[in-house]
Amino acid sequence: MAYWRWLIIDEISMVNARLLAQAEARLRAVIPSANAWKTAVGGEARPFAGLNVIFTGDFHQLPPPEGGYIADVPARFKSHEPGSKVPDVLMNYGRELFWSGPVQGVVELTERERCKDEWWNEVVDELRRGQLSEVNWRYLHGLPVENCKLSAAERASRQRVITGPDDERLQMDRFKHAVAIVSNNDARYQINKDRARWYSQTACTPLRWAAAIDKASTPALQVDACDKESKIRWLQDHDRDTGDLCGMLPLALGMRVALTDHLDRSPDKLLLRGRAGYIHSWVWEENDRLPQVVYVKFENSGHWSLSGIDEPGVYPIYPVKRQWHLDAKRKQKLLKVTRTQLPLTPAYAMTAHASQGKTLRAVLLDLNVDKRVDGTFGTVAASRVRHREDVLILRPFPRWLFSRGEAEGPTLLLQTLRGEEVDWKNYRDARFPSAACEKCKQVRCFDAFDHKQWENIRANRAGICMQCIHGDDGPAKRKISGNRAKIFCAECHAHKIEDAFPRALLTLDAGQKRCLSCAQQVRALTCAACSSTKPVEKFQATMVTMPAESIMCQHCQAEARDLPRQSRERWFTCFACNITYAGRPYQDEKAWGKNQRARRCANCVSRSSRQEDEHTCRNAKCKRKWQEHQPKGSKRQRYCPECRRK
Ligand SMILES: Nc1ncnc2c1ncn2[C@@H]1O[C@H](COP(=O)(O)OP(=O)(O)OP(=O)(O)O)[C@@H](O)[C@H]1O
Numbered sequence: 317m318a319y320w321r322w323l324i325i326d327e328i329s330m331v332n333a334r335l336l337a338q339a340e341a342r343l344r345a346v347i348p349s350a351n352a353w354k355t356a357v358g359g360e361a362r363p364f365a366g367l368n369v370i371f372t373g374d375f376h377q378l379p380p381p382e383g384g385y386i387a388d389v390p391a392r393f394k395s396h397e398p399g400s401k402v403p404d405v406l407m408n409y410g411r412e413l414f415w416s417g418p419v420q421g422v423v424e425l426t427e428r429e430r431c432k433d434e435w436w437n438e439v440v441d442e443l444r445r446g447q448l449s450e451v452n453w454r455y456l457h458g459l460p461v462e463n464c465k466l467s468a469a470e471r472a473s474r475q476r477v478i479t480g481p482d483d484e485r486l487q488m489d490r491f492k493h494a495v496a497i498v499s500n501n502d503a504r505y506q507i508n509k510d511r512a513r514w515y516s517q518t519a520c521t522p523l524r525w526a527a528a529i530d531k532a533s534t535p536a537l538q539v540d541a542c543d544k545e546s547k548i549r550w551l552q553d554h555d556r557d558t559g560d561l562c563g564m565l566p567l568a569l570g571m572r573v574a575l576t577d578h579l580d581r582s583p584d585k586l587l588l589r590g591r592a593g594y595i596h597s598w599v600w601e602e603n604d605r606l607p608q609v610v611y612v613k614f615e616n617s618g619h620w621s622l623s624g625i626d627e628p629g630v631y632p633i634y635p636v637k638r639q640w641h642l643d644a645k646r647k648q649k650l651l652k653v654t655r656t657q658l659p660l661t662p663a664y665a666m667t668a669h670a671s672q673g674k675t676l677r678a679v680l681l682d683l684n685v686d687k688r689v690d691g692t693f694g695t696v697a698a699s700r701v702r703h704r705e706d707v708l709i710l711r712p713f714p715r716w717l718f719s720r721g722e723a724e725g726p727t728l729l730l731q732t733l734r735g736e737e738v739d740w741k742n743y744r745d746a747r748f749p750s751a752a753c754e755k756c757k758q759v760r761c762f763d764a765f766d767h768k769q770w771e772n773i774r775a776n777r778a779g780i781c782m783q784c785i786h787g788d789d790g791p792a793k794r795k796i797s798g799n800r801a802k803i804f805c806a807e808c809h810a811h812k813i814e815d816a817f818p819r820a821l822l823t824l825d826a827g828q829k830r831c832l833s834c835a836q837q838v839r840a841l842t843c844a845a846c847s848s849t850k851p852v853e854k855f856q857a858t859m860v861t862m863p864a865e866s867i868m869c870q871h872c873q874a875e876a877r878d879l880p881r882q883s884r885e886r887w888f889t890c891f892a893c894n895i896t897y898a899g900r901p902y903q904d905e906k907a908w909g910k911n912q913r914a915r916r917c918a919n920c921v922s923r924s925s926r927q928e929d930e931h932t933c934r935n936a937k938c939k940r941k942w943q944e945h946q947p948k949g950s951k952r953q954r955y956c957p958e959c960r961r962k
Contacts, residue, residue: 320347320367327673328373329726332383333410340364340413363418371419375726376444377696378669383407387725390415393740394748415732422733430675435474436704443694448718457712477709485708493572494678496665496710497697499685504665505554505562511664512566519570526565527551527605528558528657536642536651550653559638561657571595573612574663579631584620587631590670592663593617596630606635610658633658668696676700683713694718742810745833746802749816754778762815763793774818774832775893775919776857807834818861820918835860844898845872845887858895861919868898892920935959 323343325331343365347354353366379385384407391408393415413419428437439456442448454461458475466474478486485491496511498504516523530550532542551563560576567573572594580587593614600607610633617629625632635656642651671679681697694717701707731738744750748761751773760781762770769779783792802811803822807830814822816831824830838860842849845868852860859867868876868887873896876887889896901915933940933956942956953960 323367323369326372328371329375329377330380332380333386333407334383336413337406337410363413375729376692378672378690378692386411386414387729389725389728414729431702433703440695440699443698443718446691446720446722448715453715476707477712490678491708494680495676496680497668497671498665498682499668499689499693501554501556501667504667507665508662509566512571512662515571516568521568521570523566523568526567526607526658528561528563528655531654533652536653539651555661559640559655561638561655562661565658565660566662567595569595572663573660575659576661577659584618609634633660668693671700672696674700678706681707681709683709684711691720746810746812751779753781753784755780755784763796766794776861803829805829805831805834820862823918824863841867843867843869843872856895865899866897868896888915890917890920891915933959
């Protein structure tokens with residue numbers, strides 16, 4: 317390692333930020349300081365100890381399942397508050413290697429070599445951008461497309477979603493052994509077992525099950541979860557949780573299997589994890605749980621052959637021992653189990669993560685995935701083949717799953733690596749609107765205000781941050797779980813999140829909406845009651861956040877309040893904020909005449925009028941509201957103090 321000069325890391329999108337940080341630190345620790353390239357002119361160690369590192373990959377492909385995505389925007393670009401806490405230091409360090417300088421330069425490959433099918437490449441591109449078009453979605457499903465001028469043959473070739481289990485294309489040779497690409501390991505494990513059974517039936521060859529032998533360590537034996545039923549359950553868990561060894565491994569002669577571990581790294585054989593082959597033969601006594609050895613003939617194996625085995629490309633696979641933990645999610649893992657099993661799995665299904673980087677002869681896709689699955693699943697799974705004819709989609713899928721837009725992190729990272737200027741202030745304003753707290757006067761991000769206070773700010777009124785309300789003991793931030801879709805501001809031409817807009821201005825048509833910071837810059841307003849344009853000082857602060865037809869100057873407000881109730885056709889006083897506006901309330905005609913609570917302005921319409929620590933009595937005859945602080949964890953009182961006494 318002391319003489320290494322180059323390090324090449326492929327599929328960088330799947331390397332997690334924490335692992336990259338650990339690798340970088342390790343290199344600096346092990347490479348001797350005597351190496352001239354390790355230290356810079358100033359004497360400090362260079363990143364990666366001065367090695368030349370080449371990263372290859374595409375950040376618009378799948379992110380790592382855990383450990384932090386390198387292409388996620390680092391915390392320092394998101395926060396308005398200098399010195400705010402970084403959630404995971406190691407993860408942040410790994411990200412910064414890419415975002416702040418050590419990675420210099422980027423080379424972009426723009427030509428597609430794997431697939432020359434123009435239409436399929438167009439579909440893959442749309443999936444990559446998270447903008448699958450309606451037309452292509454309809455073609456994939458074989459649905460009619462308006463004004464389609466394609467030939468019947470072309471349209472048929474574009475229908476990749478199968479019509480059902482009887483679809484003739486499933487009987488084609490290439491799809492009989494084709495691998496199914498799925499989104500998670502549970503689905504992969506189940507499909508592998510089902511298709512192994514199906515293979516043994518269609519090939520008329522007996523299916524045998526190799527059952528893993530699990531030996532629990534003493535600490536594991538002492539916990540309750542180590543009884544007989546649990547051991548049977550372990551055999552059903554998928555192999556990623558159990559040391560990459562299957563619990564029940566179906567085996568049949570001629571069945572397609574893949575390695576779950578690196579077996580032989582010699583350059584002629586390269587029997588690495590994921591390498592597929594067919595079961596050639598085995599040595600397996602009738603009553604044994606496991607075979608003594610399974611011989612696998614590997615695909616594209618060249619001409620090597622082992623001594624004692626005549627047929628080229630055949631390799632003996634023996635059972636191996638691997639350790640796994642019952643408490644794998646804990647930091648200090650204690651409950652160790654040792655499993656003995658063959659390092660093989662049926663090669664009929666793989667996760668999209670495992671497929672990334674591979675070129676496959678034919679694939680079966682399941683695109684009807686959970687909405688939490690990363691949007692890039694589609695592009696990774698669909699781009700493994702050379703022609704559209706090599707893909708079949710197993711069931712219909714909704715278009716919205718792949719039309720949720722592309723992740724912003726990879727695009728911004730690419731801009732940064734290209735050396736382009738990124739407007740970080742604009743980025744922060746669009747995603748993390750901020751405001752000054754009325755009490756401490758510090759500019760805080762919107763999640764530092766509770767919902768009620770932020771609603772005040774959205775209506776251009778004063779708001780107090782959570783820290784000033786609760787002190788150091790209370791929560792400093794609230795959890796934001798709203799819609800993160802961006803809305804276009806007609807004034808500053810930026811796409812911003814909903815929280816950056818006054819609630820009232822969101823009722824306007826698209827193209828007329830104005831964000832809060834643009835609304836605050838308005839210097840003159842026109843009163844809808846007297847039609848005169850006056851400086852903004854002549855209006856209440858909240859008027860800048862209202863649509864033109866609701867704006868009323870202070871003079872007209874005072875006049876309106878002196879008028880009799882009957883004249884309220886042209887103005888109203890909001891029940892929640894007690895401000896008089898021109899026009900009619902946001903509520904529908906029927907409600908506003910009868911129910912004064914419904915008489916709310918567009919800023920207050922969906923805001924709860926519930927006070928902090930306010931409760932409504934459960935007693936149907938009482939329904940009284942009372943205020944009482946009920947700490948978390950204590951028994952919740954559902955009846956008011958008076959009903960409790962009764
Ligand atoms: N210069 C080339 N000439 C001909 N074919 C090529 C060339 N480069 C790549 N290919 C073909 O494209 C296939 C995919 O290439 P490669 O694995 O390098 O792509 P990739 O960019 O890593 O894709 P991904 O990251 O999506 O897996 C190769 O298996 C090869 O068949």
